[in-house]
Amino acid sequence: MLHSVNAVSMRTFTTFILMAFVVSALLFPPTCAFAVQPDEVLRNTELEKRARNLSAKLRCLVCQNQSIDDSDAPLARDLRLLVRERLVAGDSDDEVVGFLVARYGEFVLLKPSWGPHTFILWLSPLLVLLLGIFLARRLLVSSSRVSASQDGDVKKVNRLSEEDEERLKAILEVSPDARLDK
């Protein structure tokens, strides 16, 4: 059992290396990863498909971040067999999950359930998105308001007094030659 725990830690450990943050390579002598075994597979392909789907969403409890479908730990194998046993006994998917949660706690679910303790988790992407849209809108609105008011300013500045208009007209009407003559 101790050995298997190490084997599982290896998986986490390898992901560690994946990010080049190797801490203590030598602590975990791993064995090779090999998850679902041929003798576990159910004859009934429909049930087997459901079992695979379920096990991809269930956490191997002694592993770091691995589903029982991926893990080669003996505990994961036990859980896979348990899932299949329940399915053969006629449980629905929800009943199987409920059975495991009752037994092992919510830690077993890779997809956390919806409840007061996970409101923030599930809603945060949406909240951040809404906040982002709100801020972006404010930015756009204020910039369009600024541009509108600037346009107004420009018009105001450009609008000449009647006197100036007259003078401008006079200047424009006089040809350059005439000005030179002057």
Add this chain to the structure above:
Amino acid sequence: MIVEVGHFALVLGVVVALVQMIIPLWGAQIGNTRMMEVAKPAAIMQFLLLLIAFLALMYAYVVSDFSVLNVVQNSHSAKPLIYRIAGVWGNHEGSMLLWVLVLALFGAAVAVYGENLRPTLRANVLAVQASIVVAFGLFILLTSNPFIRMIPAALEGRGLNPILQDPALAFHPPFLYIGYVGFSMAFSFAVAALIDGRIDAVWARWVRPWTLAAWMFLTIGIAMGSWWAYYELGWGGWWFWDPVENASFMPWLAGTALLHCALVMEKREALKVWTILLAILTFSLSLMGAFLVRSGVLTSVHSFAVDPERGVVILGIMVLFIGGSLSLFAYRVSSLRQGGLFSPISREGSLVLNNVLLTTATATVLVGTLYPLVLETFTGLKISVGAPYFNLTFGPLMIPLLLAMPFGPLLAWKRGDIVGVGQRLIFACLVFVVVAAAAYAYYYRGPVMAPFGLALGAFVMAGAITEFAVRVKVGRASFEEVARRTWNQPRSAWGSALSHFGVGLMVVGIVATSAYQEEKILVLKPGEETKIAGYTVKFRGEAPRHGANYREQVGVLDVMRNGSQVIRLYPGKRSYTAPVQVTSEAGIYASWAGDLYTILGDRQKNGGFTFRMYYNPLVRFIWFGALVMFFGGAISLSDRRLRFGAPVRSRRRSAQVPAE
């Protein structure tokens, strides 16, 4: 002796960094040019010293100097040379030394190439960069010194984990570090600009190449890690939403957002406040990644307790830099003036959308990664947040991003014409429909959303082609004109089109391999065969093999298609001697259409062997897409306009004014 030289050089390097942190900053405050000028030689000297330290450690590894504790713990004399070198950064102490070296490298690069940077800005940038070196340098010297001697010396080292002994993995940490640490440049520029109080388009023009370089290397670093995990870990997965993976993915997402909003700032002087904030956040995420992984706080509370000192020190560094920079930001934010106006439908508008979505995605990954930890701390409840959560939250955020991607580059600055752009994208829309229909027809029993995903990837690729075609006026100008325009396109245009094309490739690879993977788990006796994805795989029998420091048991598989042999695969199990460990080596027949992936399992009682076989369609496009993105970035980086940085402008004109 050489090891002591390295140790001494490290101490000296940190001292030089200390000088570089204080003198130029002070000089910039009181306007003393000579004090500011200290930064340049200091940055170069600091880099050289740290390089000496790093090479000294590498020397100790290469000659297997087992009087150095770090070498004893992480190396072995029987290892091939390449893995002895890679062993330098394959452990905590060495990798932190590499981290500091890359920090110094970026600082030195600014010192050398920053000639035309405003003197006060340059002095401040180098001072801030040096402060990061000081913090991590002290961390190394005080808590994780790789140069500690061991008396008496050991006869033999304990070896490097065999999983690490792989060419792709040997060189992926340096790439990843250049990426992580490269974002420190954007951070230093942001903080320096805040100290300076002046932020303009020239600033953005200076920040962008550094961010782009960091982004490129992070992209390739993550891709290499993912590729390695795929072929080495032996279950055909390529991304696991593991906290450690997320730690590198968050800076990448934020860095991608930064790259795009720096563009807006450079071209239009808009989004200043946001660009500065994002530059700070991106490096903060890099720091946080380092903290989370180094301290072990995420994987288990226990490993945090094993080495509380290191964890606490990194936490302190993190709080100091993130807190300090954000405080400075809050203090200065009101003095930053927004420029550049635009309507919602415009290039700027599309880049704002890009930033909203990428930032939300970053936040999602952050929350998903930290939530279990926070919840347990405050309530004692233990929950898991795994791949299903990220697929449900992160996935949908990518759909609008990908849909909008082809539109952005085609929209005009300030005010765009969405209908006109839509007309130009008719080809891409056509590709979308055709691919979706074809995928439905071909895989009519597959997952319902998959054809949509494939079509989305194809749409992005077609959009990237359109982006370039519109620029060179395909169909609207003569052939000579098109050829001339293609030749004259700025490299940044090639770069962005290519990178976007790479994203499309990656999406296609991800969707295809996730939705249409085929799998077989079975027992084969020698002589028996099985069929998978049109291949016939025949098990010939098992055989022993051996390498430099391992023995291996392989299963010989003949892969045939239409009666003729395609390849012979040797999936096996390797037993390494130092340290004693067994790894599984997958036998992979890789092609553009998809990979046949085979793993050898245990011997069964009836004389057969367990095998696991996968067919992963188009899986290669995931990494090929990342490679295309990398080269897109590289081409863009080679653009003259970026290389020369800020043009010398307005000085001459303003000098002429009084003369008139």
